[in-house]
Amino acid sequence: MNRLRWRHAAVPSLLLTGGLALAGVAPIAPGERPVPGSTEAELWYAMDRAERELRQMPLVLEDAALNRYLRGQLCAVAGPHCDDLRLYVLEVPEFNASMAPNGATLLFTGALLRLRDESELAFLLGHEFAHYRQRHSLQQWESAKRSTAALGAFSLVTFGAGVGLAGSVAQLAGYAGMAGFSREHEREADRIGLAAAAASGFDPAAGARLWARLAEEERATAGRRHNPVFASHPRTAERLEDTRRLAEAQSAPPPDPAEAAARRQRYLAAIGPHLDRLLRGELSRRRFATSVVVIGGLHADAPPEWRGHTAFYLGEAYRQRRQPGDAERAAALYAEAVASPAPPPAAFREHGFALREAGDYAGAAEALRHYLALSPEAPDRAFVERDLERLTP
Numbered sequence: 001m002n003r004l005r006w007r008h009a010a011v012p013s014l015l016l017t018g019g020l021a022l023a024g025v026a027p028i029a030p031g032e033r034p035v036p037g038s039t040e041a042e043l044w045y046a047m048d049r050a051e052r053e054l055r056q057m058p059l060v061l062e063d064a065a066l067n068r069y070l071r072g073q074l075c076a077v078a079g080p081h082c083d084d085l086r087l088y089v090l091e092v093p094e095f096n097a098s099m100a101p102n103g104a105t106l107l108f109t110g111a112l113l114r115l116r117d118e119s120e121l122a123f124l125l126g127h128e129f130a131h132y133r134q135r136h137s138l139q140q141w142e143s144a145k146r147s148t149a150a151l152g153a154f155s156l157v158t159f160g161a162g163v164g165l166a167g168s169v170a171q172l173a174g175y176a177g178m179a180g181f182s183r184e185h186e187r188e189a190d191r192i193g194l195a196a197a198a199a200s201g202f203d204p205a206a207g208a209r210l211w212a213r214l215a216e217e218e219r220a221t222a223g224r225r226h227n228p229v230f231a232s233h234p235r236t237a238e239r240l241e242d243t244r245r246l247a248e249a250q251s252a253p254p255p256d257p258a259e260a261a262a263r264r265q266r267y268l269a270a271i272g273p274h275l276d277r278l279l280r281g282e283l284s285r286r287r288f289a290t291s292v293v294v295i296g297g298l299h300a301d302a303p304p305e306w307r308g309h310t311a312f313y314l315g316e317a318y319r320q321r322r323q324p325g326d327a328e329r330a331a332a333l334y335a336e337a338v339a340s341p342a343p344p345p346a347a348f349r350e351h352g353f354a355l356r357e358a359g360d361y362a363g364a365a366e367a368l369r370h371y372l373a374l375s376p377e378a379p380d381r382a383f384v385e386r387d388l389e390r391l392t393p
Contacts, residue, residue, distance in 0.1 A: 059091050078125075134192065
């Protein structure tokens with residue numbers, strides 16, 4: 001959905017869609033394949049080649065249960081197109097999802113962290129499915145081929161150092177000359193995707209809830225005027241209002257509270273085994289002001305079994321942000337974490353360091369001993385033991 005820069009990896013941007021309108025392009029039908037020799041066949045060839053390389057990338061998260069669950073949600077909104085689509089979860093801590101014209105679908109772990117339930121997931125996947133169904137990438141490709149300048153945008157883009165990928169893929173997002181047209185496609189994808197999700201029984205208001213959180217995140221992002229959440233899309237505030245209006249226009253009955261709770265619980269159960277991975281990934285971006293918003297929002301409504309983890313990682317975001325008062329905020333969150341069910345072992349280490357700074361040496365020593373007991377093979381064991389020697393009379 002947006003042009004991203006990543007510190008950790010090279011990712012082919014084969015699934016970023018949007019662009020110029022092309023009259024007379026019909027939606028793709030289930031099972032349809034491009035006519036041999038056509039421009040669409042040319043585009044599919046490039047996407048198929050990129051997808052083959054994608055399958056070999058270490059960024060692909062190979063978890064059978066998670067992938068089975070997410071594919072089920074994708075099929076719920078794609079309906080008869082389900083057999084034409086493949087889903088790949090990539091360990092990239094940014095908010096993004098996209099679908100190539102050949103049906104390859106990428107979902108980034110950063111998106112999983114920001115979603116709250118199946119209805120929000122359905123809105124996101126429905127939006128990308130609409131790009132696919134309406135052949136937006138084909139429209140973009142046809143228009144760009146007419147421009148020598150635009151052809152420069154259709155190349156392999158490598159993010160990070162020392163990671164190369166073979167093959168030519170389309171870099172379709174963030175090209176300034178096409179941004180206005182891309183916004184029209186984004187509005188169409190929102191409309192079609194939301195309708196598809198609502199028709200499958202998902203809460204049509206979920207999209208507005210998601211966009212409201214993304215707007216809050218964008219406000220916290222340094223330099224957001226140059227790097228908004230979706231640079232080539234409508235402004236976030238505008239997108240939020242559009243999504244609200246679309247939801248209000250749906251004729252679907254209000255969501256049943258019990259079913260809404262079940263949808264939330266199923267989603268949390270699916271991503272729960274990867275919670276630490278997702279939270280570590282968020283901190284790895286080193287955009288701590290943004291992480292305070294992202295993890296703080298998650299912590300505010302986290303289930304009890306998550307709160308030890310969300311409190312710890314929120315404390316880490318404050319500690320590394322280093323604004324006035326952040327050390328005290330972090331210390332309080334570490335204390336909350338160790339008092340919660342099954343916190344990560346590192347919470348006891350950071351709690352111990354915070355107690356040491358506060359002058360509670362006995363409490364600090366107890367917390368650090370607990371950390372070492374939980375992590376006997378900790379890579380920093382020697383350093384922690386040296387601190388314990390200094391704290392122990």
